[in-house]
Amino acid sequence: MLTLWPHQQSGADDIRRAFYAGYRRVLYTLPTGGGKTILFSYIATQAAAKGNRVLICVHRRELVRQTVESIRQFGMEPGVIAAGWDGESNARSMVQVASIDTLRTRLQYYPAWRYQILVIDEAHHATAATWEAIISHFDIPTIGVTATPCRLTGKGLGEIWETLIQGPAYSELRCLGCLVDCDLYTIGGDQADGVAISRGDFKRRELESALDRSAVVGDAIDHYREHADGEPAIAFCVSRHHAQKVAEMFSGAGYQSFAVDGATEKAIRDDLIGGLARGNVQVLTSCDLISEGLDVPAARVGIMLRPTQSTALWIQQAGRLLRVAPGKDKAIILDHAGNTYRHGFPDADREWTLERGLEESETRAESITMCKSCFAAFRPGPRVCPSCGAEKVAEPRTPDKVKGRLTKAEREEIERAREEEARRKRREVGRARSYEELLAIEKERGYKPGWACHRWKARERKAG
Numbered sequence: 001m002l003t004l005w006p007h008q009q010s011g012a013d014d015i016r017r018a019f020y021a022g023y024r025r026v027l028y029t030l031p032t033g034g035g036k037t038i039l040f041s042y043i044a045t046q047a048a049a050k051g052n053r054v055l056i057c058v059h060r061r062e063l064v065r066q067t068v069e070s071i072r073q074f075g076m077e078p079g080v081i082a083a084g085w086d087g088e089s090n091a092r093s094m095v096q097v098a099s100i101d102t103l104r105t106r107l108q109y110y111p112a113w114r115y116q117i118l119v120i121d122e123a124h125h126a127t128a129a130t131w132e133a134i135i136s137h138f139d140i141p142t143i144g145v146t147a148t149p150c151r152l153t154g155k156g157l158g159e160i161w162e163t164l165i166q167g168p169a170y171s172e173l174r175c176l177g178c179l180v181d182c183d184l185y186t187i188g189g190d191q192a193d194g195v196a197i198s199r200g201d202f203k204r205r206e207l208e209s210a211l212d213r214s215a216v217v218g219d220a221i222d223h224y225r226e227h228a229d230g231e232p233a234i235a236f237c238v239s240r241h242h243a244q245k246v247a248e249m250f251s252g253a254g255y256q257s258f259a260v261d262g263a264t265e266k267a268i269r270d271d272l273i274g275g276l277a278r279g280n281v282q283v284l285t286s287c288d289l290i291s292e293g294l295d296v297p298a299a300r301v302g303i304m305l306r307p308t309q310s311t312a313l314w315i316q317q318a319g320r321l322l323r324v325a326p327g328k329d330k331a332i333i334l335d336h337a338g339n340t341y342r343h344g345f346p347d348a349d350r351e352w353t354l355e356r357g358l359e360e361s362e363t364r365a366e367s368i369t370m371c372k373s374c375f376a377a378f379r380p381g382p383r384v385c386p387s388c389g390a391e392k393v394a395e396p397r398t399p400d401k402v403k404g405r406l407t408k409a410e411r412e413e414i415e416r417a418r419e420e421e422a423r424r425k426r427r428e429v430g431r432a433r434s435y436e437e438l439l440a441i442e443k444e445r446g447y448k449p450g451w452a453c454h455r456w457k458a459r460e461r462k463a464g
């Protein structure tokens with residue numbers, strides 16, 4: 001059986017105490033790589049040993065297996081509620097791991113009385129209607145875990161959760177050796193300059209065309225070669241098309257480079273991720289898949305090609321690189337997207353609140369000094385660059401988010417625009433009269449292949 005780190009043990013104790021104190025919805029936050037899957041697996045198996053049935057919800061099918069493996073480390077075989085798992089699911093197990101999409105469609109088969117504890121992984125998604133439906137369907141003691149307890153706009157999660165427990169900070173985890181340090185280079189100007197903002201982040205279409213210039217990727221290849229030649233890398237891209245293109249350009253430069261996304265066959269994807277660790281794949285490019293939750297500990301280099309307004313997304317993406325792995329002493333982040341200047345160091349210690357999310361912490365973001373010769377970004381202090389020793393360093397700069405914090409009215413405007421956009425999208429789907437029209441929507445919005453088919457069949461069923 002696995003031994004917990006001290007911070008995981010005290011996290012489990014803190015969560016237990018919160019339930020004793022009468023809270024029913026407890027949100028726990030700790031940085032990516034801090035071992036939250038192990039933490040809630042421990043809580044779940046402990047609770048199960050005392051006769052409680054535990055339901056763990058994860059937001060992507062890829063995370064199901066990761067969670068199952070974590071539970072097994074505590075000597076238990078969990079059941080699985082996820083499409084495609086029916087054959088090997090273990091329905092009698094006291095611990096069930098569910099993919100949110102599957103659970104939602106089968107909710108009527110899982111009555112609330114059957115479970116005593118609900119765990120929500122990546123709980124910052126829990127303001128979405130699906131999650132809300134699930135949390136209120138069960139209405140049992142619920143634990144949420146996330147590295148970024150806020151919405152895309154930075155707003156808090158107080159509508160869902162009753163209390164927030166802060167786990168250890170980045171600095172603490174680095175000292176413990178749970179996370180690696182990172183060297184950060186900020187290269188190139190702001191590619192997103194002038195790109196319009198919608199629903200709290202840059203418009204994808206516009207970003208895509210702004211970034212669809214070979215110069216940016218060419219730059220990325222040069223800097224990869226200079227700072228991390230051939231080391232296992234993940235490139236974070238704007239869209240699937242962009243990810244494909246970046247992979248092609250890296251391949252053209254002589255690296256083994258491939259794009260992965262939700263539609264990539266699992267066996268192929270696992271093979272590619274394994275290839276990173278084995279050294280026969282150098283650069284994996286991805287749009288959304290690797291941003292959250294999916295473990296790729298062997299990756300040592302982050303090639304950041306997606307400008308974002310969301311501090312949470314920046315933290316989630318860069319956090320993928322900070323996990324420890326054999327032979328990995330530090331991570332290298334090559335920021336070609338201007339995100340460091342927007343949000344500060346991705347591994348800065350931040351304070352969160354349920355009511356205000358990140359707002360509070362933004363005022364604490366550290367200034368950044370940049371080396372004019374090698375583009376290393378570091379915390380103000382040293383007169384010479386700690387990376388290359390050059391004496392030319394720029395004046396410390398404060399991240400933009402601190403300078404230009406959104407006013408309440410602006411935030412409300414963004415929220416309103418998001419809701420309006422969501423309504424518009426639903427209306428559009430409702431108006432589609434044929435399978436072909438649904439298919440066009442699937443393509444346009446970059447939904448997973450099969451979405452239109454699923455929608456169309458559901459409609460036919462309804463029509464009887």
Ligand SMILES: [Zn+2]
Pocket residue numbers: 371372373374375376385386387388389390
């Ligand atoms: Zn330097």
